[in-house]
Amino acid sequence: MGTTTGKKRETEPAYQALSKQLRHEIAAGLYDNGTRLPNESELSERYEVSRQTVRRAFVDLVAAGIVYRVPGRGTFVNESGGRYLRQQGSIQDLMNLSSDTTMEVVSALQRRVDVEAASRLRLESDVVYTVIFRRFHEGVPFVLTTVHLPEDTARLVLQAPEVTAGAVSTYTMIGLLEPHLESPISEAAQSITVDAASGLDATHLGCPQGHPILRIDRLYSDESGVARELSVSHFLPEH
Numbered sequence: 476m477g478t479t480t481g482k483k484r485e486t487e488p489a490y491q492a493l494s495k496q497l498r499h500e501i502a503a504g505l506y507d508n509g510t511r512l513p514n515e516s517e518l519s520e521r522y523e524v525s526r527q528t529v530r531r532a533f534v535d536l537v538a539a540g541i542v543y544r545v546p547g548r549g550t551f552v553n554e555s556g557g558r559y560l561r562q563q564g565s566i567q568d569l570m571n572l573s574s575d576t577t578m579e580v581v582s583a584l585q586r587r588v589d590v591e592a593a594s595r596l597r598l599e600s601d602v603v604y605t606v607i608f609r610r611f612h613e614g615v616p617f618v619l620t621t622v623h624l625p626e627d628t629a630r631l632v633l634q635a636p637e638v639t640a641g642a643v644s645t646y647t648m649i650g651l652l653e654p655h656l657e658s659p660i661s662e663a664a665q666s667i668t669v670d671a672a673s674g675l676d677a678t679h680l681g682c683p684q685g686h687p688i689l690r691i692d693r694l695y696s697d698e699s700g701v702a703r704e705l706s707v708s709h710f711l712p713e714h
Contacts, residue, residue, distance in 0.1 A: 488599050489524050490531035496522070497532060501541060501552055511549045512542065534594040538692075540666055577645055581619075581679055582607035584629060584638040592623035595694060596702045604629030606638050606648070609679045617714035619679050622648050623705040631655035648704060649695060658697040660704075666692045676709050687712060 497512070506512060513521065515529045522529075533550055536542045544550045584606040593601045603623045610618045632651050637644045649660055672686040682688075689710040695703050 488531075489528045490535065490594065491597065493518070493522055493524060493528060493532040494535040497536060498539075498541060506552045510552050512552065514549060531590065531594045534591050538591075538595040538694075576610045576612050577643060578608050578610055578637075578647070580606060580608045580638060580640055580642045583640040584624075584633060586626070586629075589623065592705055595705050596623060596625055598625055600626075602626055604633070607675075612714070615714060616680050618708050618710045619676050620706055620708040623707075624648075624652075625703070628652065628656075628703050648706070652703065656697060656703065658699045658701070660695050661698045662696050664694045664696075668692075670709065672709065680709070680711055682711060 500506065512518075515526045515533075518524075518529045518532075519526045533542065533544065536550075537544060540553060542550050542552055582605070584604055587603060587605050588601045589603050589605065590601050592603045592605070596603065604626060605621060605623050607619070607621045609616045610620065632638055632648075632655065635651060636642055637646050637651055653660060668690045670688050670690040672680070672682050672684055672688050674684050676682065676688060677684040677686070689712050691708045691710065693704075693706045693708075695706075697703055
């Protein structure tokens with residue numbers, strides 16, 4: 476019994492195991508729609524894990540649209556038919572969305588620590604590589620995108636001129652990565668929410684800060700199920 480548990484911990488981070496456990500409990504009806512989950516301290520004690528592990532499990536559940544967090548109040552199960560829309564799309568369909576646009580890099584691909592992005596990419600460490608770019612259609616900027624990559628994936632394009640600051644091209648990040656991957660990208664999980672424009676959005680999209688924007692998150696996976704890219708895009712709805 477002890478040996479089996481040890482092997483499982485070697486292959487699966489503790490926060491992922493806790494996230495799966497909470498998913499099963501929610502699916503089994505232990506928590507009704509809109510119910511507040513136990514807090515970090517309670518779950519830490521119940522499952523004998525650190526509060527950091529609980530925190531990362533919550534990030535994973537929020538990213539999947541299963542729960543949402545309210546500062547000062549707690550973490551709640553998403554209500555059916557709520558504000559979070561999740562759907563699956565083929566990689567070809569999503570790549571074609573950018574076939575007539577131009578990409579301009581505003582922040583070059585670089586190494587950083589990002590707990591949330593690393594959790595959503597199902598990484599064991601908190602290190603990711605991030606690039607920020609905006610897209611133009613007929614000369615008008617309409618979307619600002621932040622892309623996070625696992626380190627082993629990022630190294631495939633780290634020296635590419637298309638990911639340096641100020642670079643302009645017609646590529647997509649997936650288009651740059653695909654030729655270098657042993658297992659091709661085959662699926663993208665997509666979520667759509669409404670958000671408010673940040674200062675960065677305002678600067679690069681030419682809109683007021685706080686302006687309503689459409690946020691689209693996409694997690695791209697290869698044929699073996701490995702997450703290869705997390706993109707978070709802020710679209711101007713008027714465009």
